[in-house]
Amino acid sequence: MKNLTRIFAGIAALTLMSAAVSCGSSSENESASSSSSSEANEHYKEADEYGLDVDESEVEEIKGDSSVDISGTTITWLADYDLNPTNNNDRSVALSLFEDVYGGKVNFVQTSSDEKFSKLATMILSGDEVDMFPYEWDAVPNGVVKDQYEPLDPYFDVLGMNEGLWDDMEDVIDMFEYNGQHYVVPYAVSDPLLITYSRKLMEAEGLDDPYELYEDGEWDWDAFMSMMESFVAGAADGQTRYGINGWFGQAIVQSTGHTIVNYENGKFINNIDDPEIEKAELLMQDIASKHLYYPDWIGNFPDDQSTLFFAMADWALGASNAKNPDADLMVVPFPKSPDADENYLCCNFAAKMLIKNSKHGDAVATYMKCERMAAQNEEYRDLAKQKALVVEKTAAGVVKSFVTEEQYDAIQSYLDTDNTTPMFDFGYGMGERMYGDGEYTYETRGVMNNLTTALLEGNEAVDSWASLRDAWTGVITEEIEKFNK
Numbered sequence: 001m002k003n004l005t006r007i008f009a010g011i012a013a014l015t016l017m018s019a020a021v022s023c024g025s026s027s028e029n030e031s032a033s034s035s036s037s038s039e040a041n042e043h044y045k046e047a048d049e050y051g052l053d054v055d056e057s058e059v060e061e062i063k064g065d066s067s068v069d070i071s072g073t074t075i076t077w078l079a080d081y082d083l084n085p086t087n088n089n090d091r092s093v094a095l096s097l098f099e100d101v102y103g104g105k106v107n108f109v110q111t112s113s114d115e116k117f118s119k120l121a122t123m124i125l126s127g128d129e130v131d132m133f134p135y136e137w138d139a140v141p142n143g144v145v146k147d148q149y150e151p152l153d154p155y156f157d158v159l160g161m162n163e164g165l166w167d168d169m170e171d172v173i174d175m176f177e178y179n180g181q182h183y184v185v186p187y188a189v190s191d192p193l194l195i196t197y198s199r200k201l202m203e204a205e206g207l208d209d210p211y212e213l214y215e216d217g218e219w220d221w222d223a224f225m226s227m228m229e230s231f232v233a234g235a236a237d238g239q240t241r242y243g244i245n246g247w248f249g250q251a252i253v254q255s256t257g258h259t260i261v262n263y264e265n266g267k268f269i270n271n272i273d274d275p276e277i278e279k280a281e282l283l284m285q286d287i288a289s290k291h292l293y294y295p296d297w298i299g300n301f302p303d304d305q306s307t308l309f310f311a312m313a314d315w316a317l318g319a320s321n322a323k324n325p326d327a328d329l330m331v332v333p334f335p336k337s338p339d340a341d342e343n344y345l346c347c348n349f350a351a352k353m354l355i356k357n358s359k360h361g362d363a364v365a366t367y368m369k370c371e372r373m374a375a376q377n378e379e380y381r382d383l384a385k386q387k388a389l390v391v392e393k394t395a396a397g398v399v400k401s402f403v404t405e406e407q408y409d410a411i412q413s414y415l416d417t418d419n420t421t422p423m424f425d426f427g428y429g430m431g432e433r434m435y436g437d438g439e440y441t442y443e444t445r446g447v448m449n450n451l452t453t454a455l456l457e458g459n460e461a462v463d464s465w466a467s468l469r470d471a472w473t474g475v476i477t478e479e480i481e482k483f484n485k
Contacts, residue, residue, distance in 0.1 A: 068158055068366070071103030072103060073103075073105070073362075073363040075107065075131040075360050075364055076129050076130050077106050077107065077108050077131070077133075078116065079109075079134050080110070080111055080113045082108040083106050083108065084106055084108055093373075093377075093380045094374040097374065098366065098367050098370045102366050104363050106367070117138075121146070124148060124357065127357075132352050132353065132358075133149075133353045134353070135186070135352060135353055137424075137429050137435065138428075138429050139353055139429060140176055140426070141178055141268075141430065141483050142429050142430055143183075143353070143429075144178060147356055148355065149183050149355060150356055150357075150358060151181035151182060151183050152182050152183065152185050152354055152368075153182050154361070155365035159368060159369050166372060169188075169417065171417065171421075172189065173185050173186065176424065180266075183354075184349070184353070186350055187371045188371075188375040189345070189350070189415045190349060191314065192313065192314055192333060192346070192414050192415060193248060193250070193251040193333070193334055193345075194311070194331040194332065194333060194411070194414075195311055195332050195333070196309070196311075196316070196329055196331050197301075197308060197332075198305075198327035200326070201327065205230070205231055208223070210227075210330070210332045210335075211331075211332050214343075219332060219333075219336065220336050220337065221255075221283055221335055221337055223335065224309075224335040225283075225286070228243025228308055229243070229290065229292070231308040232308075239306075240306065241306055241307070241308075242291075242292060242293065242306060242307045243293065244292060244294070244308065244309040245296075245302060245310050246310050246312045247312055249284060249451075249453050250346055250452045252280045252283055252284055252334065253277060253281070254344055254346045254423040255280070255334050255340065256277065256344070257341070257342070258271065258276040260272055260425055260448065261427035261476070262426075263426050269480070270476045272476055273473075276337065276339065278465060278469075279337065279339070281455060281469070287456060288458045289458075295456070295457055299316060299319070300319045300323050301316075301324055301327070311334070317407060318402055319400070321403065322402060325399070330406070330407065330410070332414075333345055333346075333420060343420045345420040347423070349422070350371070351368075352364070352368055388403055388408050389402075427447070427448050430479055430482075433446060433479050434447050434476070435448045436449075442454055442459050450468070450472060455468060
C-alpha cells in the first residue's frame with residue numbers, strides 16, 4: 001500500500017521528533033536538547049511534506065474493499081491506561097490511523113487495575129456505554145461465560161482477515177477459539193519470557209553461549225541444567241552460587257508444547273497426567289533439590305556474579321543492562337524440552353476485547369485493524385526499534401535503562417511465529433481458583449500458580465510432583481466442569 005507507507009512515514013517523523021526532544025531535560029543535556037530541537041524542526045517539515053491529511057482516493061486505498069464507514073464514531077475504552085496521548089506525547093500509529101484515516105475517536109473511561117473487572121461488570125449491568133477493554137488471560141473462557149464479551153467473527157471482514165494482514169497470526173488466533181467463536185484476536189505476540197545471562201561470565205566459566213546453542217537448535221533442558229550445575233559446582237570456598245533466579249515455572253511447562261488444561265471437541269479436559277507435563281514438573285523438582293534456584297525477588301540480572309541465569313519477561317532487560325553495563329548481557333527464550341519438536345514460547349498477547357452489547361462493533365474492529373497494521377508495517381517496526389534503543393537516563397544523567405540493537409533484534413526474532421510457537425493454556429482463563437494470587441501462599445493462590453511454583457520453592461506442603469499432582473487434580477476437574485456445562 002503505497003499511500004499507507006507514506007502516511008506511516010509522516011507519523012514516524014512526528015513520533016521521532018517527540019522521542020528526540022524528551023530524552024534530556026537537565027542542564028548537562030541542554031546542548032543535546034538544542035540539537036534535538038533543530039532535528040525536530042526538520043522532522044516537522046518532513047511530516048508536513050508527507051502530510052497526514054489524505055484525499056478521498058488515498059483513504060479508500062488504505063481502508064481496503066472490506067471497510068465500513070465509521071467516520072464520526074467514538075468508541076468507549078475502559079481501562080487503567082489511556083490510548084489517547086497525554087502530557088504532549090505523540091499519538092500511537094494505531095490511533096493516528098484510526099482517527100486520520102477512518103475518522104474514529106476513542107473516549108477513555110479510567111479505572112484502576114484492581115477494579116477494572118468489577119467496573120466492567122457494573123457498566124454492562126447498568127447499560128452504560130462501553131465498547132472496548134484490554135485483553136487478559138481471564139477473558140476466555142471466564143469472561144465469555146460471564147457474558148462480558150462479544151465474538152469478533154462477524155467482523156472478520158472489517159478486521160481485514162481477507163487482506164493478508166493476519167496471515168502469520170492465524171494459528172495464534174485459532175488457538176483462542178472457544179465454542180466455535182473467536183473472542184480474542186491478537187494483533188501481536190508480546191512479553192516473552194526470556195533467560196538473561198552474561199557472555200562475559202559464561203566465557204570466564206568456560207561455558208557455551210546459550211544464544212549460539214539456540215541458533216544451532218541445541219538450547220534445551222539438558223544444556224540448561226548442565227551449565228547451572230557446572231557453575232554452582234565451581235564456586236570458590238566461602239562463595240554461594242545459584243543457577244537461576246526469577247520467574248520461569250510456567251515457561252518450563254509450556255516449553256513442552258503441552259498444556260495443563262486441553263480444549264478438545266468443545267470440552268475442557270484435565271491434562272495434568274500428561275507424561276510431558278510430568279517431565280516439566282520433575283525438572284522443577286530437580287532444580288530445587290540441587291539448590292540451583294535462588295527464590296528471592298531481585299527484578300534484574302544480579303550484579304554480583306553469583307547467579308548464572310535470570311528469568312523474566314523482556315521488560316526487565318533494560319534495567320538489567322543498566323546495572324550490569326560491562327557484563328555483555330544477552331537473552332534467549334527458555335530452553336526447549338529435549339522431546340519437543342520445536343521452540344514453544346511462554347509469552348502474552350496484544351489484543352483488545354469487544355464488550356457485550358456494544359453498539360460500535362464495526363468501529364472496535366476497525367481500531368483492532370489499525371493496531372494490526374501498525375504491528376505489521378515495516379515503517380512502524382523500524383520506528384519502534386529506534387525508540388526502543390534510546391537510552392533512558394535520570395535528570396542527573398544516570399543511565400536507568402538501555403537495550404542493545406543485538407538484544408532487540410534477537411527478541412523480535414523470538415516473537416516471530418515463524419521461529420517460535422506461542423503458548424496459551426485455558427487454565428489461566430478459568431477464574432480465581434485456577435489462576436489467582438490471593439495472599440500468594442500455597443493455600444490461597446490458584447492451581448496454575450502452584451503447579452508452576454510450589455516445587456521450585458521446595459514447599460513443605462508438597463514433597464514431590466506426585467503429591468502436588470494428587471493435591472490439585474480434583475480441583476482442576478471440578479473447576480473445568482463448571483465451563484463444560
